[in-house]
Amino acid sequence: xxxxxxxxxxxxxxxxxxxxxxxxxxxxxxxxxxxxxxxxxxxxxxxxxxxxxxxxxxxxxxxxxxxxxxxxxxxxxxxxxxxxxxxxxxxxxxxxxxxxxxxxxxxxxxxxxxxxxxxxxxxxxxxxxxxxxxxxxxxxxxxxxxxxxxxxxxxxxxxxxxxxxxxxxxxxxxxxxxxxxxxxxxxxxxxxxxxxxxxxxxxxxxxxxxxxxxxxxxxxxxxxxxxxxxxxxxxxxxxxxxxxxxxxxxxxxxxxxxxxxxxxxxxxxxxxxxxxxxxxxxxxxxxxxxxxxxxxxxxxxxxxxxxxxxxxxxxxxxxxxxxxxxxxxxxxxxxxxxxxxxxxxxxxxxxxxxxxxxxxxxxxxxxxxxxxxxxxxxxxxxxxxxxxxxxxxxxxxxxxxxxxxxxxxxxxxxxxxxxxxxxxxxxxxxxxxxxxxxxxxxxxxxxxxxxxxxxxxxxxxxxxxxxxxxxxx
Amino acid sequence: xxxxxxxxxxxxxxxxxxxxxxxxxxxxxxxxxxxxxxxxxxxxxxxxxxxxxxxxxxxxxxxxxxxxxxxxxxxxxxxxxxxxxxxxxxxxxxxxxxxxxxxxxxxxxxxxxxxxxxxxxxxxxxxxxxxxxxxxxxxxxxxxxxxxxxxxxxxxxxxxxxxxxxxxxxxxxxxxxxxxxxxxxxxxxxxxxxxxxxxxxxxxxxxxxxxxxxxxxxxxxxxxxxxxxxxxxxxxxxxxxxxxxxxxxxxxxxxxxxxxxxxxxxxxxxxxxxxxxxxxxxxxxxxxxxxxxxxxxxxxxxxxxxxxxxxxxxxxxxxxxxxxxxxxxxxxxxxxxxxxxxxxxxxxxxxxxxxxxxxxxxxxxxxxxxxxxxxxxxxxxxxxxxxxxxxxxxxxxxxxxxxxxxxxxxxxxxxxxxxxxxxxxxxxxxxxxxxxxxxxxxxxxxxxxxxxxxxxxxxxxxxxxxxxxxxxx
Numbered sequence: 010x011x012x013x014x015x016x017x018x019x020x021x022x023x024x025x026x027x028x029x030x031x032x033x034x035x036x037x038x039x040x041x042x043x044x045x046x047x048x049x050x051x052x053x054x055x056x057x058x059x060x061x062x063x064x065x066x067x068x069x070x071x072x073x074x075x076x077x078x079x080x081x082x083x084x085x086x087x088x089x090x091x092x093x094x095x096x097x098x099x100x101x102x103x104x105x106x107x108x109x110x111x112x113x114x115x116x117x118x119x120x121x122x123x124x125x126x127x128x129x130x131x132x133x134x135x136x137x138x139x140x141x142x143x144x145x146x147x148x149x150x151x152x153x154x155x156x157x158x159x160x161x162x163x164x165x166x167x168x169x170x171x172x173x174x175x176x177x178x179x180x181x182x183x184x185x186x187x188x189x190x191x192x193x194x195x196x197x198x199x200x201x202x203x204x205x206x207x208x209x210x211x212x213x214x215x216x217x218x219x220x221x222x223x224x225x226x227x228x229x230x231x232x233x234x235x236x237x238x239x240x241x242x243x244x245x246x247x248x249x250x251x252x253x254x255x256x257x258x259x260x261x262x263x264x265x266x267x268x269x270x271x272x273x274x275x276x277x278x279x280x281x282x283x284x285x286x287x288x289x290x291x292x293x294x295x296x297x298x299x300x301x302x303x304x305x306x307x308x309x310x311x312x313x314x315x316x317x318x319x320x321x322x323x324x325x326x327x328x329x330x331x332x333x334x335x336x337x338x339x340x341x342x343x344x345x346x347x348x349x350x351x352x353x354x355x356x357x358x359x360x361x362x363x364x365x366x367x368x369x370x371x372x373x374x375x376x377x378x379x380x381x382x383x384x385x386x387x388x389x390x391x392x393x394x395x396x397x398x399x400x401x402x403x404x405x406x407x408x409x410x411x412x413x414x415x416x417x418x419x420x421x422x423x424x425x426x427x428x429x430x431x432x433x434x435x436x437x438x439x440x441x442x443x444x445x446x447x448x449x450x451x452x453x454x455x456x457x458x459x460x461x462x463x464x465x466x467x468x469x470x471x472x473x474x475x476x477x478x479x480x481x482x
Numbered sequence: 483x484x485x486x487x488x489x490x491x492x493x494x495x496x497x498x499x500x501x502x503x504x505x506x507x508x509x510x511x512x513x514x515x516x517x518x519x520x521x522x523x524x525x526x527x528x529x530x531x532x533x534x535x536x537x538x539x540x541x542x543x544x545x546x547x548x549x550x551x552x553x554x555x556x557x558x559x560x561x562x563x564x565x566x567x568x569x570x571x572x573x574x575x576x577x578x579x580x581x582x583x584x585x586x587x588x589x590x591x592x593x594x595x596x597x598x599x600x601x602x603x604x605x606x607x608x609x610x611x612x613x614x615x616x617x618x619x620x621x622x623x624x625x626x627x628x629x630x631x632x633x634x635x636x637x638x639x640x641x642x643x644x645x646x647x648x649x650x651x652x653x654x655x656x657x658x659x660x661x662x663x664x665x666x667x668x669x670x671x672x673x674x675x676x677x678x679x680x681x682x683x684x685x686x687x688x689x690x691x692x693x694x695x696x697x698x699x700x701x702x703x704x705x706x707x708x709x710x711x712x713x714x715x716x717x718x719x720x721x722x723x724x725x726x727x728x729x730x731x732x733x734x735x736x737x738x739x740x741x742x743x744x745x746x747x748x749x750x751x752x753x754x755x756x757x758x759x760x761x762x763x764x765x766x767x768x769x770x771x772x773x774x775x776x777x778x779x780x781x782x783x784x785x786x787x788x789x790x791x792x793x794x795x796x797x798x799x800x801x802x803x804x805x806x807x808x809x810x811x812x813x814x815x816x817x818x819x820x821x822x823x824x825x826x827x828x829x830x831x832x833x834x835x836x837x838x839x840x841x842x843x844x845x846x847x848x849x850x851x852x853x854x855x856x857x858x859x860x861x862x863x864x865x866x867x868x869x870x871x872x873x874x875x876x877x878x879x880x881x882x883x884x885x886x887x888x889x890x891x892x893x894x895x896x897x898x899x900x901x902x903x904x905x906x907x908x909x910x911x912x913x914x915x916x917x918x919x920x921x922x923x924x925x926x927x928x929x930x931x932x933x934x935x936x937x938x939x940x941x942x943x944x945x946x947x948x949x950x951x952x953x954x955x
Contacts, residue, residue: 037550043543044545049542069522073633094574100570100572122510126506160546160547
């Protein structure tokens with residue numbers, strides 16, 4: 010099985026998910042997929058990093074997947090935002106339920122009635138929890154594995170409560186920092202974008218999103234951070250007693266990342282041969298491949314074992330199967346194995362190893378004595394830097410600054426479009442008439458964008474700042 | 483808040499779950515509960531061990547939570563066993579669904595259509611996967627946290643496929659071995675019982691269960707292992723090509739453990755002061771408590787820091803809060819902290835630490851030089867042995883051999899009843915007329931039971947073997 014070229018991104022993505030054994034897309038319900046063992050391992054490694062980051066100042070919890078209609082409906086904007094895509098459980102066994110239950114689309118309305126009970130006074134604040142759970146959306150649009158799902162199997166959602174608006178805003182900044190660290194770790198470039206007021210999370214004061222650019226020039230939202238103000242606190246009556254003895258509403262934030270992080274990881278770094286994975290999250294980090302000639306097997310195997318001894322702290326496969334070396338290379342390239350070590354009779358003789366990296370064509374020889382944990386970490390770090398550089402270069406090709414409104418329709422068909430735009434809703438809506446979706450305004454200018462932060466609004470000529478419009482997933 | 487005495491087990495259990503911050507039982511839907519941070523940590527540690535055991539020969543996967551009615555209904559016995567307790571999703575947003583979706587009660591019917599695709603020939607066998615997922619049951623009976631739930635949040639279910647009946651049976655034996663290892667690790671005594679043929683898992687050839695005994699004399703099923711034969715294989719057309727070129731149906735097994743493992747952990751070892759946890763799964767393993775007198779704080783704190791340095795590999799709290807020492811002891815006892823180290827001015831002077839174990843009254847002094855990882859592991863191991871011994875003693879008091887059928891009604895009201903019984907269904911049903919539920923026949927005699935394996939059937943006088951009847955959770 011060979012993959013379609015990555016030029017045909019949509020086909021390539023569809024194929025690699027199945028062929029590299031990330032997910033089985035043959036489950037008999039639209040929008041639902043099965044995590045293969047290999048994909049599941051990748052998911053665990055990626056989410057392990059996310060947990061590590063979250064655990065620094067959040068506690069992991071678990072709230073029920075079923076939310077009674079009465080709670081879900083309490084915050085009116087929130088329910089309006091979700092009512093079209095909630096799955097409703099109406100029957101238990103053969104009997105209709107008294108109160109319909111929603112399968113959580115997100116957990117504000119499951120958590121906040123409990124926050125009301127958990128928070129008594131200022132000593133209980135800040136409260137910071139997170140969970141990694143399955144959530145559900147009745148998607149009527151075209152579904153895609155990891156990207157548009159009916160069961161999001163790994164939604165990491167954090168929820169926090171604070172004494173006032175400013176402290177919640179501090180948390181928003183911290184959350185942005187955490188997500189940057191996470192995506193930098195994965196070598197995935199992103200834009201931090203403030204969503205238009207009319208496109209924020211239902212119930213939020215404002216929403217800041219992480220968007221990346223897929224190889225086909227469409228944007229992908231890979232994380233969101235919401236300042237909720239005291240909107241939900243008022244609905245769910247979450248108050249605390251302050252030092253002054255008075256009761257105040259808490260101010261809240263929430264922020265989430267779904268398995269789209271894995272979609273972006275695959276799409277950003279993969280190539281025509283298959284996955285390309287950063288060392289730290291690769292289910293197989295090193296493939297050791299002995300080149301066996303009749304009569305010289307023993308020497309090669311002995312030397313290989315010596316090497317394997319040195320690699321004990323890593324996730325290694327030693328592939329001494331019957332296949333030709335080329336077939337083995339192909340197989341492990343498909344799985345995105347970052348490091349390959351080949352050992353033939355000549356190498357065993359010279360006590361050398363032929364080393365190659367998944368993201369580079371070249372091979373080179375290294376004396377076995379030089380291979381150790383430190384060396385491998387250094388290679389991993391260098392590879393991450395190369396992956397990020399390459400990703401940035403490919404993203405740059407998909408971004409275009411739009412100086413004139415008349416050019417927008419054509420540009421947005423192929424590129425993520427950058428322009429100066431004022432905050433006026435009319436101007437924002439004008440942008441969307443030219444195709445694409447207004448993602449919002451850049452919170453900060455990424456290092457891969459060389460444009461001036463401020464300029465004249467492309468629509469009205471007023472004071473504008475950098476905005477992004479794109480066809481989005 | 484003090485706990486009710488464990489003599490009133492039902493009340494005690496209800497209280498400890500909330501007070502020790504395992505779960506918040508105030509979620510506004512019957513049978514659904516919230517895992518507190520502390521409870522979640524305990525869950526993670528316990529399931530970490532289960533994962534470690536499973537990972538030896540299973541791959542972790544994830545299958546969707548939603549199963550179409552058409553698949554769930556395929557195996558007729560299976561659906562009959564579950565139809566009264568399945569939650570049905572009938573609506574997506576405001577529109578009715580074409581095909582109703584079941585929230586998985588268990589995953590045979592989600593997995594096996596995919597197994598049909600995954601298994602081609604003998605080289606694909608054995609197939610062994612597991613997942614840890616939320617599953618759902620519409621319980622109409624009295625619900626209880628961790629025991630009888632509408633959302634089982636942590637169902638570990640393993641599913642395997644083999645070439646023939648015998649190889650599947652070998653897997654059944656291995657699964658029993660894995661579960662023994664798991665419960666021995668938790669110091670929880672169990673009985674391995676073959677369920678009556680009329681009470682096996684719907685669709686199975688036979689079911690073997692792990693049952694333990696709760697402090698109130700009721701039995702709790704804490705694990706099940708099912709031989710499925712080729713029943714599901716025939717329904718879902720799962721075949722493989724053998725070496726002889728012919729196609730055969732696979733033979734399957736499945737086996738599961740839910741968060742009842744945590745219910746049993748809490749119930750078996752806990753006491754009137756709170757949780758008692760084995761060292762390896764305790765969220766806090768060691769509480770270090772400085773006894774601070776005015777003017778002598780520095781010496782005590784310095785010495786404490788020296789001790790903390792030695793405890794770096796463990797989960798430790800250093801409680802230098804304002805409370806009196808007694809209040810601190812009380813707090814950490816409630817949380818089941820296995821080891822407590824106290825340090826006052828006298829100890830700092832003598833370079834000693836006062837050590838006590840959660841499960842014993844006595845305190846003793848140990849020179850700081852003798853405290854190291856090895857010593858602590860030894861204490862942990864000794865504590866596990868004590869916990870198991872104590873658990874066995876308490877279970878023995880709840881078991882009674884019944885020699886005469888006429889005694890059964892009275893005995894089964896308070897005790898788990900052991901008797902000789904033949905395999906005849908009429909005799910089994912006769913047993914249940916006296917109250918209690920026939921759990922089945924002992925697969926092996928546990929070390930805490932001193933009765934002869936065979937004897938006359940208590941009902942018909944025919945050839946009987948050891949059977950167990952009990953009021954069960």
